[in-house]
Amino acid sequence: MKNLLSTLMLFVLIQFSYSQNASLSGKVVDNNQSPLIGVNITVKNTAKGIETNENGEFEITNIENGTYQLIISYIGFKTKEIEFTISNNENISLNTITLYEGNEILNEVVLDVNRKNKFSRKESAYVSKMPLKYIDNSQVYNTVTNQLLVSQNVNTFEDAIKNAAGVTKLWSSTGRSGDGAGYYSSRGFAVQPQLVNGVPGITNGFINPSNVERVEVIKGPSGTLFGSSVTSYGGLINIITKKPYKGTGGEISLSGGSYDFSKLNADINVSANDKLSFRLNAGFQQQHSFQDAGLKKSVFIAPSLSYQFNNNLTFNFSYEASSNEQTNETFLFLNRYAPLAFSSIDDLNYDTELSFTSNDVTIQNITQNYRGELAWKISDQWSSQTLISGGIAKSLGYYTYLWNGSDELFNLYAQDTDSKTKTTNLQQNFTGTFKIGDLQNKLLVGLDYLNYNIIDNSSNWGYLHTINLQGDLVYGEPAINEENLSTALNGIGNLNSDVSQNIFGAYISDVINITPSLSVMGSVRYDRFDYQGDRNDTSDDDTEYIESAFSPKFGIVYQPILNELSIFANYQNGFSYLDPQYITDFDTGEVTLQSYDVEQANQFEVGVKSNLFNNKLEATLSYYNINVDNKYYWATKTQDLEINSQGIELEINANPIDKLNIHSGFSFNDSEITNSPSATFLEGNRYGESGPEITYNLWADYKFFKNFGAGLGFNGQSEYDTMVDYKSVTGSFNLPAYTIFNASLYYETNKYRVSVKANNFTDETYYSGWSTVTPQQRREIIGSFTFKF
Template identity: 80%
Template sequence: MKKQLTIILFLSLNMFGFSQSGTVKGIIKDSNNSSLFGVNVSVKNTTKGKQTNENGAFEISNFQSGHYVLAISYLGFKSKEIPFKVNSSETIDLGTIILYEGNELLEEVVIDTERKNKFSRKQSAYVSKMPLKNIENSQVYNTITNQLLISQSVNTFEDALKNAAGITKLWSSTGRSGDGAGYYSSRGFAVQPQLVNGVAGITNGFINPSNVERVEVIKGPSGTLFGSAVTSYGGLINIITKKPYSGTGGEITLAGGSYDFSKLNADVNVSANDKLSLRFNAGFQQEHSFQDAGLKKSVFVAPSISYKVNNNLALNFSYEASGNEQTNETFLFLNRYDTLAFNSIEELNYDTNLSFTSNDVTIENITQNYRGEVAWKLSDQWSSQTLISGGLAKSQGYYTYLWNGSDVFFSLYAQDTDARTKTLNLQQNFTGAFKIGDLQNKLLVGVDYLNYNIIDNSSNWGYLHTINLDGDLVLGEPEINEENLSNALSGLGYVDSDIRQNIFGAYISDVINILPSLSVMGSVRYDRFDYQGDRKTNADDETEFTESTFSPKFGIVFQPILNELSVFANYQNGFSYVNPQYITDFNTGEISLQAFDVEQANQFEAGVKTNLFNSKLEATLSYYNINVDNKYYWATKTQDLEINSQGIELEVNANPIDGLNIHSGFSYNDSEITKSPSATFLEGNRYGESGPEITYNFWADYKFFKNFGIGAGFNGQTEYDTMVGYKEVTGSFFIPGYTIFNASAYYENDTFRISIKGNNLTDETYFSGWSTVTPQQKRVLLGTFTYKF
């Protein structure tokens, strides 16, 4: 009897095993017959899934007999669903499956189990507003991936941007009205993060990286596709937020560390069915300063929803609201109009432990951004994307700064801030892939409308006191508190302004494949600016100003080794509308509102991109040369500066051996004011917002024994003159160069991740500045625990 039971059990197990042995396989290629590596292939309503290998092949096994639907998605390509039926012991070969390129829709979350080079993601539908692989794109951009942010335990947006080649911080976020987001230098020009998910987005105040999927730093003048309101001549910063995906799961993160740092974040994704997906991300974060006073608090909620009406139509909506409160970070504004009494940090003799502020005096920012999208697959070759987005940022509370009025003394000035900025952006894009004869075309046609409105009811500026850098009172009220600030501002009146700008744009871009290895790109944009002035204070002479401009762009890419090595060159144009200014005629004493021409910047760039060893080595090396020939100069209110900025940039993402991922970058920038008739003393100087000549970053993450890992790296820059634009009057003031070392260790599995991280391990004292001096973070230790479900 026992022997019979054993035989029956053996046969049953074998029958069960055979019934589970069905297999489906295939090869996925693009319309040019090139194999696609890393394509997500999943079986709907199951947990089964794979990614294609370097040959585009996939194989999924252990199916019971039945009917299934294969869902195929890849960033930058239109998704595809294929029904199939499998019987026990049967292998279904679907043959070659062709994916057609199109805009990013729902399938943006990538399965990472087979992805080797985890710090590289060189495909985006945002950079060119059409699907282009990095290696076939004539423009340079850096991508800071979510995997890199996790590896580095990043908790601030500033720390995230340290991973972008050539990006250096000039100012931290101030939260003040109008331009309260942080300032960074890119290719010799100041830029702020003002693009969210490819459209205009307000990032005034603190940006919480817990809702950031990745950051794209797009290099060079990019006005042709993005206009002027969100770009600079050095490039633009595009923040990609986390979006819903098909499936149910999420994670909860707790973190704590030095200076009372604490963080709680919850990220949950739910799919009600195969059409509807919801994601809710929320978090709280706070910390105190390393100085004697100073704090930051932030809370955010970010719900998003995606509804796939059918295989051709998807509706996506995302919303993010954040509330931030912070003390004014220590900004020592150096005198721009008189000789400085010091020329270096050593001569300044500043005790960086002193903040010259109070935790009772804060500024608050409430920001909201929303984005609605209708993504419509018109055919296998054509798709439509309709976007509506907008934002609101409020600045309320006291904004203070310290001005070096004379000698070694600094005077504190304050404003009771009450301002709000509103944006509305409407955009319609059509993308298509088609042939004219033997020439393959990828075409983008789009229209864009942006409304920008700044309403400012803040007080006028008031004076509180003068101190030395030991904190000793020289003149005025001794204490920084709400009562003294209120008294100092009493009776000074209010700004009371309302400025509105409407921008209408239209653009067209075509990438033509002359040969599989050779492509050319041509683009042009038309913009019309409608400036409606200060609608409150200048009601008597309320004049509407209009300007228009064209912005061209050209590129060429040659691939000596198809999909592995490319040589590229581009011409790019950027432009900037200069708001009308009040000009005084000193002969007559008359004051009039004067309009200016639209500024223009032109870049020529050439370089090499690689995607070698099955994507294990991705690198970009480029040389750029940017010229601006009609730059407005605020001090003389003239438009006669000519600026040249040139340099080289290198970015490398590598996976040399299993488990080891490396990200690094290097940049050199040479910036010069070549002509300035109204202020000849500027000629020959480095442009003021250029920052240091050399910046560099490196990070390596090595995972061993399957679950354990360590990370280590550094970032730094060379010395630079923060008063370079004024030094003929003031003399120089040098911000020292530095190298900051960081390291981490972690353990992770499918359920949780625990890590420790040390930033600035050598406790380096270092600074940032743009005609200012601001001390940066001292040594910090962080611990993070993430539970995944």
């Protein structure tokens, strides 16, 4: 009996060993044989997947016998597919697998299951237009990740951009003609969000964040790779939209909260087969103001698709259409030409509950943007990217603002807007790697064409009434409504302007790895500007001006600890084409058309980047110094300002302990107008676009249990003079410093997420402005429910 039991036990063990499934293992490295961390490894048509560890290694277990396709994908690298066969439950090792760098494609596979530092996502193919890891890049950029947006339950683009170190809001979106998008300050200069997925994407209104996958804020003058139309000397804002992926799934979200906030969003992805993936994102959002009047409404639809012809050729297309309607936020424009009757918020004596508008007076923005991409893998070393993109942004309705005409009184002016901005962009990029001797080169060669056309049939400006900041009527029509505005604007004429600009650009960039730890980068761009416009409707003679500009860029990176710590320095150039201006000689009455040189800005920057403790501490600290020598000054229409802007920036993404993620930023900016021959009273002043000297932000997210978590954070800035450009004439007007606290609670499973968010939960009264005063959002509570499938 004993022998029989032993025999049966042996038989069971043999059968059990044969029934075990096999495993697949390997190591993923780049072209320099450095291990790649966090590479997505998936077995096609199965639920099996994993990410590579800190050594670039992976192992997938419990694979049944059969033939499979292994998909290896990593942002900034070309996806590789490997066929493998499991037989007799034998374990297989693929040894070392090399991924070659290439453009980011839309159907990337992203697994976040094993990702610990969830607020860190620095790899991008947009910033350098070539695959370049963040720690290898001599340029600084901040990334606001999707995980951070979800953790904070972000419902406005303004709340999203607060997470970028050193970026602060100057103006909210106005919806007005031409430049109605929000204005933000970065490194001492104003910038608007005008780049979508790496190409121009124009909007005149506010941005619905429901289709935003992440936001990249690229710092410093970036004209060499991106030209002048979408950049400022402080940097640029690149919005990355949600893209299709292989698989079927999605989510439906419903939110509601303070001031009649409501939001419905649907995000659905479908893969018809292995080659075609389609994603549809659509939603509606609205909210009333915390003041006595004011509203914002937005509806959008954003389909996108990806079709993979074969392993070497992929076509990607994305489209977004939105219709926004809003009342004008309270913009108190302070008098720029005479001494102010007040110098602080207390002196202003403004009741912030008053909006001085009506819900019947709105402006609409209808926006469409499209982007088509043909990504061709020519070889393991070379790839081609062909892009065509464009858009149209319309402004329709009433734009109003309040101007401090005299003493403590404000005049309300209005315009009936009817304008559209159209863009068409063509790009061709070739990227590749090659060796010259022992030197590894990463090369980008690109061509760029942009047509920019503004057609403006808006009315001239009309006056409605004069009030004080307690809402008392002093003179004019008592009510602000559509009927009174129509009467005020009747018979005053229209602008009838049609201005077009064609920009032809060519650029080349080369990153040379002298050693695995030392690399240098050199880039140059040439642009030719062909400006075509007219003098409103007073002349039939079109004007045409042609200018050109060169823009160089250099960088150096040294890594004392390879892939973990780098020391970098860069020289970057930015430039700006200035439209010709009509100048009136008041002595003779003669009107002439004045052209200008292309503005130039130059930055020198040094800093340190880290990716330590297995990506648990990602940090960047840098010092920058930007000089503009020929800045245009709008009041004198001369080009003789000299501006210096310098400062430090710090950004940290950390995962110090399990389930705790931290994102924080700090900046200090010192800006000064160093020379101004045509307006000497400006010399020594801080440049008006610079905003506050100090900004800071922090957000921490901690999961107490498996499904329950909480977030807590703050953002703030120092006091600043919103009239600094004009204070020699007007005196100063200081907007007070503030710190805003926010918090959230959530419960999340694989099927749903329930969250509640409190913004400004201490109900702080605070302001933004740029020679203006605008009260900001008071305390709001928003609850959200998301169903995942």
